[in-house]
Amino acid sequence: MPEGMTVLSNGRLLSEEKDAHGLIAARWLQDKPHANYLISLVAGYFKKVEDHHRDIPLAFYTPTSEIGEAPGSFRDTKDIMAFFEQEIGVPYPWAKYYQVCVNDFVAGxxxxxxxxTLTDDTLFTSATENIRDSQGLVAHEMAHQWFGDLVTCKDWSDIWLNEGFATYYDALYDAHKNGRNSMLYGFYQTARFITGVTNDTNAIVRRIYDSPDQMFDFLAYPKGSWVLRMLRSQLGEDLYRRCIRTYLERHQFDNVVTEDLRAVIEEFSGRSYDQFFDQWVYHAHHPELEVNYGWDEKTKLAKVTVKQTQPISEQVLLFHFPLAVRFKSPTGLADRQVNVSEKEEDFYFALSEAPQIVRLDPDFTLLAKIKFELPTAMLHAQLADRDDVIGRLLALEQLAAKKDKETVAKLNQALNGDPFYGVRIEASKALRSIHSDEALEALLESTNQSDARVRRQVIADLGGFYRQSACHSARQVLDSEKNPDILAAALRALGGYAKPEAPEAVLKFLNAPSYRNELADAAIAAMRSQDDPVFIPPLVETLAQREAEFTSRGFAQALGTLGYLARNEEKKDRVREFLAGNLSHRKRTIQLAAINALATLGDPKAIAALEKSATAARESPERSAAEKALADLRAARKPVDDFKNLRQEVLDLQKANRDLRKELDDLKKKVDAARAKPGETNPKKKRALGK
Ligand SMILES: [Zn+2]
Structure with a gap:
C-alpha cells in the first residue's frame, strides 16, 4: 500500500516493510484456525485510539476525519471484554481485538x-446525550469472538448458535452495566416484537431456505436470545455457565450444531432437554396464553386458568413449561410455581388474603403472548409497584386502551415520576394511543424531560396529534432544543402539519450544520411529508453545494425526495439534469438513488440517460433498477410515442439477444476445448486416486 495507509487483518502484524518503489508491504498472521467467512482485509486512511485488556491490545480505527468520535464508541470495549471473560469463563481467544469503522458498510x-468491521453510523457526538451509544453493537460483535469465531455454526441452519448467543450476551452486558431493569426492558421489547409476528411457521433451526440471508432473521437473533434466557433460568446461573464454558472448550476452533449444545446441557444437568429444544428450537412459534383469574373469599382460594390458544400444527406444538405466579398483598408476597402442559388447566392457590396484584411469570423468563386482562384497580396497583418494572410495563399496555380521566392522570404521573426511563417512554406512547384531549394536555405538560430519550419520545408522540397546540409545541422545540436527535424528531413531526409556519422552519434547518448532516436529513424528510414544490429550488441548491456534508444514505434519500417533489411539475428540466448528473456517481447507492428518483420524477426526457445505466453488467442492481425505471417511463409516455417506444424496445431486445448468443458461443467453444483433451485429465485423476 502507499505510505500513510493502514492495512488491517486477522491475527497479528508480523512486519511492515517499504519496498524499492516506496510501497509498504504488511504481513499479518492468523495462526489459529477459524472459518473462512471471517477472513478480513481492510485498507485505507485511518486513525486510531488504543487501550489494552490484560496483555491483549485493543484498538478502534475510524476514517481520519472521524477520529474525534472514536473514544465515545470505543469506551466500553475494555469493560465488555473483562465482563465476557468472567461471564463466559473462557479467556478471550485471539491475539488482539481491533474494531474498524468504515464508510458505507453493508451491515451494522x-x-x-x-x-x-463496524459501520461508521455507530459514531455519535455527546450532543445527543444518552440517546446514542455503541455499547450494544460493540458487545454483540465482541461476543461473536467466542460464539461464532471460536466455535462456528456448521452451516446456516444453526446460525442462531452465532446470532442468538451474540444477542444474548449483549443483553447480559447491558444488565451488568446499566442494571437489570435495562436488560428486562430490552427483553420486553423483543418479546413484543416476536409475539407480534403472526403465522410464523419457521423453526429457529431449519434446513429449508432460499438463501443464507433468510436465516439472519428475528428467529436467529432475538428469539435465539430468548431461548438462552429461558435455558439459563431453568438451569440456574451456575449450571448454565458451566454448560456454556464446556460447550466452548469442547468445540473450540471447530464447528458446532445445536445438538452439541444440548448434549452438554443434558450431561451436566442429568435431565433430558429433548422437549425443550424440540418445542423452542426445532418447532415454530411460542405459547399464546389466555389467562383468567378469580378469588373465592370463602375458601381463600385464588383460581388461575391457563389456556394455550396457539394453533397447533405440524410446525407448532402444545408447549410444556414451568410458570411462576406471584401474588402481592399489603402484608407480603406469595410465590408459586406450576407446570403447564395441557391445552387448558385450572390451578388453585391457597392464600391468607385476597391479593392486590397477580403476576404471571414475574421474572419474565417465558417467551409467550399472554392475554391476562385485569380490573383497572389491579392495573393501577401494578403500575405503582416500584419493585416490578415488567409489571408496570404490562399494566401500561392495558391502560393504553382505557380513556377515563383517572387512568390519564396515572399515566401522566408515570411519565413524569417513574424511576425507570423505559416506563416513562411507554407511558408517553400510551397517552398517544389514548388520543383524548386530556392525553394531549398531559403530553404538552411533559415536554420538559431531563432524560433525552424520554424527551424525544414525548415530542414524537405529540406529533401523533393533528392539533394546533401540538404543532406549536414542535415549533417551540425547534427554537429551544439543543439535542440534534430531538430537533430531528421535532422537524419530522412538524412536516406532518399543513400550517403556514412549517415550510419556513423546515428551510431554516436544511442548511443548519450538524454531525453527519442529521438535521438536513430530517428537514428533507419533512419536505417530503409537506409535498410542496416550493422546496425544489433550495433543495437542489443544497444538494449541489453541500454534497460532501451528507452521508451516502442521506444524500440518496434526498435525491429520492427531489424526484418526488418535482413529479407533478410542468418544467422538470433542472431536477432531471441534476438527478441525471448523479447517474455515474462513484458510489453505487447514489447511482441507484438517482435512477429511482428519475423513475419517480416521470420525465420521459430522462430515457436517453437511463439507457446508459441499463447497459451496466447483467444482474447488477443498477441495471435492473434502470430497466425498471425505463419500463415505467415508457409505460407512462403518451400514446403518440408508442410506435417509437415499441421500435426501441425491439432494438433493445435484438441487442440483448446478440449479447446472449455471443456468450453462448464463447461458452460452447470453452466446453468443446475442454472435451478435446481427455488424455490430459484422466491419468492425473488416476494418480490422485492411487495415493
Ligand atoms: Zn451478529
Missing part, C-alpha cells in the same frame, strides 16, 4: 476474527 458490524 461483522465479527471478523480479532478485527471487527
Amino acid at each position: 458490524g461483522m465479527e471478523n476474527t480479532s478485527i471487527t
